[in-house]
Amino acid sequence: MKKILLSISSAVVILIIQTLYSGCNPSKNISSNSTSLKEGFKNEFLIGTALNATQIEEKEPNAAALVPQQFNAITPENIMKCEIIHPDWDRYDFDLSDKYVEYGKKHKMFIVGHTLIWHSQLAPFVSKIKSSDSLLMFMTNHINTVAGRYAGKVDSWDVVNEALNEDGTLRNSVFLQKLGDDYIRKAFELAAKAAPNTELYYNDYNIEQPKKRAGAIAMIKKLQTSGTRIDGVGIQGHWRINGLPLEDIENSIIEFSALGLKVSFTELDITVLPNPWDLKGADVNQNFEGSPYMNPYPQGLPDSMQIKLAKCYEDLFKIFIKHQDKIERITFWGVNDGQSWLNGWPIKNRTNYPLLFDRNFKPKLAFEKVMALTQKK
Numbered sequence: 001m002k003k004i005l006l007s008i009s010s011a012v013v014i015l016i017i018q019t020l021y022s023g024c025n026p027s028k029n030i031s032s033n034s035t036s037l038k039e040g041f042k043n044e045f046l047i048g049t050a051l052n053a054t055q056i057e058e059k060e061p062n063a064a065a066l067v068p069q070q071f072n073a074i075t076p077e078n079i080m081k082c083e084i085i086h087p088d089w090d091r092y093d094f095d096l097s098d099k100y101v102e103y104g105k106k107h108k109m110f111i112v113g114h115t116l117i118w119h120s121q122l123a124p125f126v127s128k129i130k131s132s133d134s135l136l137m138f139m140t141n142h143i144n145t146v147a148g149r150y151a152g153k154v155d156s157w158d159v160v161n162e163a164l165n166e167d168g169t170l171r172n173s174v175f176l177q178k179l180g181d182d183y184i185r186k187a188f189e190l191a192a193k194a195a196p197n198t199e200l201y202y203n204d205y206n207i208e209q210p211k212k213r214a215g216a217i218a219m220i221k222k223l224q225t226s227g228t229r230i231d232g233v234g235i236q237g238h239w240r241i242n243g244l245p246l247e248d249i250e251n252s253i254i255e256f257s258a259l260g261l262k263v264s265f266t267e268l269d270i271t272v273l274p275n276p277w278d279l280k281g282a283d284v285n286q287n288f289e290g291s292p293y294m295n296p297y298p299q300g301l302p303d304s305m306q307i308k309l310a311k312c313y314e315d316l317f318k319i320f321i322k323h324q325d326k327i328e329r330i331t332f333w334g335v336n337d338g339q340s341w342l343n344g345w346p347i348k349n350r351t352n353y354p355l356l357f358d359r360n361f362k363p364k365l366a367f368e369k370v371m372a373l374t375q376k377k
């Protein structure tokens, strides 16, 4: 009897400790009664994630379980980019993109195509194109073939990606050099023809910043004046834990929406690590790889930083909720911290913590804070 009482009381003690621990642990299992991001925000906006090839092929069991549970929109992190989907002038590789679209259909998700016209991650043959006519032919073939193949299947295309400089002028890309600034209108027109029922977005980073935002607005107005269809603007949302531009973000939502466009946050993540340009006088080209100063949390994020990150996400989502009528989608750039591109950029081999799920696919404090807002609505 004594033995039974002893084991019952030790079980109770363990239970109390576990409960207390989980209450302050910044990374804990989702309890069976806490709902998901997609459920929590189902009346406000879509909640998306970017998928890499392994996740599209469902080779990662944790991601295969978590993604459909939490998200109702997907973006391919890399596999629809030119270098992969259109590696040679007359050769396309739709293996992974077909699987991606099938994945989205299977899980009844909103499927984003990323991206049709971007100066980066172009196939090597594109930089060898000499004449304007050939480049225009490339653009026409590319959009007709890729957007055409997924017409009626992809819900939204990032038609043109990152066409602007920080000062709002047009980036001096191969497209601008050879086709002039009209290439943007041409790209949207081609996409509108190839995928008539798909939403067409302009997507860029830092366009919440006043100068770049003004450039984006001017570009969009020009498209609209010429009668070219554009349905939305994607604010990528690659931000930093120190200095989240909340006021600019809110102003951008209001100003882009005033153009009659849908607004989405398309690549959301928040870096917690120092970057070369944060260091006064730092040479951005300096090699910081292996520097403990630039990679301060290789073993785990301290609670103080978890709390700070959670506050950033909470502040952001408060704005998103406030402007829910203008926002179509919030997409995180990756499923969990381990997958994030920010572990490898701008310095290779670091340990970053920019998302809502940790390396073990467990929700972080930031997830809890965001979910808590769904109770207060």
Ligand code: G3I
Binding pocket: 077, 078, 120, 121, 161, 205, 236, 267, 341
């Ligand atoms: O697939 C190759 C692999 O075969 C090769 O061995 C390896 C060697 O470096 O590279 C692999 O390719 C990498 C690719 O990601 C797939 O993992 C590239 O090096 C790497 O540069 C590439 O980075 C991607 C980056 O775009 C390229 O610009 C990131 O994963 C991706 O998250 C990032 O996404 C962009 C958005 O599309 C547009 N907005 C900015 C955002 C962040 O940069």
